[in-house]
Amino acid sequence: MTVEYTTNELMAVTASRLLRDGDNVVVGLGLPQIASLLAKATHAPGLNIVYEIGVINPDAVEMGVGIADPRLWHNTEHFTSFVGTLGHVLQKGLIDVGFLGGLQVDKYGNINSTLVKTESGSRHINGSGGAADIACFARRILVIMKHDKRKLVENVDFITSVGHLRGLDTRRKEGVPQCEYIKIITNLCVFGFDEDEKVLKIESLHPGVAARDVLENTGVKVHIPDNAAKTGEPTDEEIYLLRNRIDPLKMYI
Amino acid sequence: MKSKVMELSQAVGEIPESNAHLALGGFAIARNPIAFVNEIIRQGKKELNVYQTVAGMDTDLLVGAGAVKKLAYSGGSLDRFGRLERINEAIDQGRLDIREYSGLSISLRFLAGSMGIPFIPTKSLLGTDMLRDLIRKNDDSIKIETSPFDGEKYVYLKSLQPDFAVIHAQYADEKGNVIIEGPLWDVEMAKSAKKLYVTVEKIVSTEFVKRNPEKVAIPSMYTHAVIEVPYGAFPTAVYKAYDYDKDFLANYAKTNKNAGEYKKFLEEYVFGTRNHNEFLEKAGGLARLNGIKADPVFGYKA
Structure with missing residues (x-):
């Protein structure tokens, strides 16, 4: 690695490397889309990209403002319905990786994208869309979010999307399909979940990030061992592709 | 017609x-x-x-x-x-x-x-606060049931x-064949x-519909x-x-x-x-x- 890179570029590269050739992924706009396109341009040319609105494997030439932006649908392989993507493809079990974001994530990986509690009640923000379905049925879950004490919390205000629910085997007992793993990629580190208790644990610290930075910005108690792994740095090729082919207008990186 | x-x-x-x-x-x-x-x-x-x-x-x-x-x-x-x-x-x-x-x-x-059909089963919603709220509001579209076929827990959603x-x-023609692009x-x-x-x-002729039957979504x-x-x-x-x-x-x-x-x-x-x-x-x-x-x-x- 010789060129400087931004944190968003590092996050996109980290997510991209977790995708395998031949995976079917459900993505939303922004870094998930960038990460998927980077994987497709490098080690995973056989990646299938699904947008819940009913678009599979488009080749967009412009970034859009959301999945309802026709810019995202250009030169696609298939148009279908919401049931066609989240019912037929996702619920059937054909999705390997689902990308999610949210307002808050808790120590069990449950995600809130619906509302925030306030002193006087609550403030409604958005809602699930397909997020809850993706969290339920995708085999591997990648959460991409900004690292913030108020966002990584003990308990989310509202469980929109189920992670490991209350830890241990509560997810299975609730009847929710099992997932292979949930990982959270932030601007400081990568989190995974403990095998047995299913609580948040550090997987790797991003280069230049100290354990203290993570502890100070996380609203959940998390143990960071002295020998914590370092997140791999982007290669020159990955950075070149991100800047010149995938997001030349720098909308998301 | x-x-x-x-x-x-x-x-x-x-x-x-x-x-x-x-x-x-x-x-x-x-x-x-x-x-x-x-x-x-x-x-x-x-x-x-x-x-x-x-x-x-x-x-x-x-x-x-x-x-x-x-x-x-x-x-x-x-x-x-x-x-x-x-x-x-x-x-x-x-x-x-x-x-x-x-x-x-x-x-x-x-x-x-x-x-x-009267209802459809899914595992979607299980464990979520959407489900908890629907049940709290006595919403009549939701029942939690065990499937008679695999013995698993499902949400039965009312149609x-x-x-x-x-x-x-x-596009559509006067008969109501609807063409959707995208x-x-x-x-x-x-x-x-x-x-x-x-x-x-635009309302189009049925002849146009018949030239594009694969685009008729409805x-x-x-x-x-x-x-x-x-x-x-x-x-x-x-x-x-x-x-x-x-x-x-x-x-x-x-x-x-x-x-x-x-x-x-x-x-x-x-x-x-x-x-x-x-x-x-x-x-x-x-x-x-x-x-x-x-x-x-x-x-x-x-």
């Missing part, structure tokens, strides 16, 4: 003054039936029960106008332009009977309705057949309704009425016809944050116009519409 063509005011006039059950086809900033929704507001319909997979400007307008009593949906937005703040505020202030689902679970209710559904599409998120919803109203950019027997409303989804996008109007949407996303500002918007653009053509004139007319016409290769303003 009886023509299903109607005028917009006549079609909206068929919806009861109060307490109608209505599904809407918009998705964030794409193919929202804006002309139909504005006419509902002009005609002063009240106490609507609205159903939608992912809401957009259409339902935000209706809720902001005080026309909606109950909303069942899976959330929504104006994509990066902003949030559906008229809906959000109505929820926060307890003015809306809100029933939140995931996108798949409410779509499955439409699918079951479209197939005429949904709304009295009315409204979608906006590119993704088809609203098709199960459209097929679930007792009466489907389709506003279209065959005629589902359709109750076809209404020609050019630019009927403005300012949201209609693939291969026109792009979303980014300035109009950016302005709406500011306006809808404040009840007073929204009221001014409503007075000017909806109550201040008698029909959709006047609405389009108010928004800038032909010059503005020419500025968002879709490129034939890309399907948006390239």
Whole structure:
């Protein structure tokens, strides 16, 4: 690695490397889309990209403002319905990786994208869309979010999307399909979940990030061992592709 | 053959003054039936029960106008332009009977309705606070059951057949064969309704339909009425016809944050116009519409 890179570029590269050739992924706009396109341009040319609105494997030439932006649908392989993507493809079990974001994530990986509690009640923000379905049925879950004490919390205000629910085997007992793993990629580190208790644990610290930075910005108690792994740095090729082919207008990186 | 063509005011006039059950086809900033929704507001319909997979400007307008009593949906937005703040505020202030689902679970209710079956099982919603809230509100669309086939726990979702559904599409013929270009998120919803109203950019001949049968997303027997409303989804996008109007949407996303500002918007653009053509004139007319016409290769303003 010789060129400087931004944190968003590092996050996109980290997510991209977790995708395998031949995976079917459900993505939303922004870094998930960038990460998927980077994987497709490098080690995973056989990646299938699904947008819940009913678009599979488009080749967009412009970034859009959301999945309802026709810019995202250009030169696609298939148009279908919401049931066609989240019912037929996702619920059937054909999705390997689902990308999610949210307002808050808790120590069990449950995600809130619906509302925030306030002193006087609550403030409604958005809602699930397909997020809850993706969290339920995708085999591997990648959460991409900004690292913030108020966002990584003990308990989310509202469980929109189920992670490991209350830890241990509560997810299975609730009847929710099992997932292979949930990982959270932030601007400081990568989190995974403990095998047995299913609580948040550090997987790797991003280069230049100290354990203290993570502890100070996380609203959940998390143990960071002295020998914590370092997140791999982007290669020159990955950075070149991100800047010149995938997001030349720098909308998301 | 009886023509299903109607005028917009006549079609909206068929919806009861109060307490109608209505599904809407918009998705964030794409193919929202804006002309139909504005006419509902002009005609002063009240106490609507609205159903939608992912809401957009259409339902935000209706809720902001005080026309909606109950909303069942899976959330929504104006994509990066902003949030559906008229809906959000109505929820926060307890003015809306809100029933939140995931996108798949409410779509499955439409699918079951479209197939005429009483319910459909899914594992979606299990463990979520949407499910907890639906149960707390004694929502009659939800039962937690054990499947007799695999012994697993499922959510049984009651099928949904709304009295009315409204979608906006590119083309239909007088018989009601509907051609949709691009993704088809609203098709199960459209097929679930007792009466489907389709506003279209252009009414085409059945000969044109027969030359493009693979593009007919909804065959005629589902359709109750076809209404020609050019630019009927403005300012949201209609693939291969026109792009979303980014300035109009950016302005709406500011306006809808404040009840007073929204009221001014409503007075000017909806109550201040008698029909959709006047609405389009108010928004800038032909010059503005020419500025968002879709490129034939890309399907948006390239």
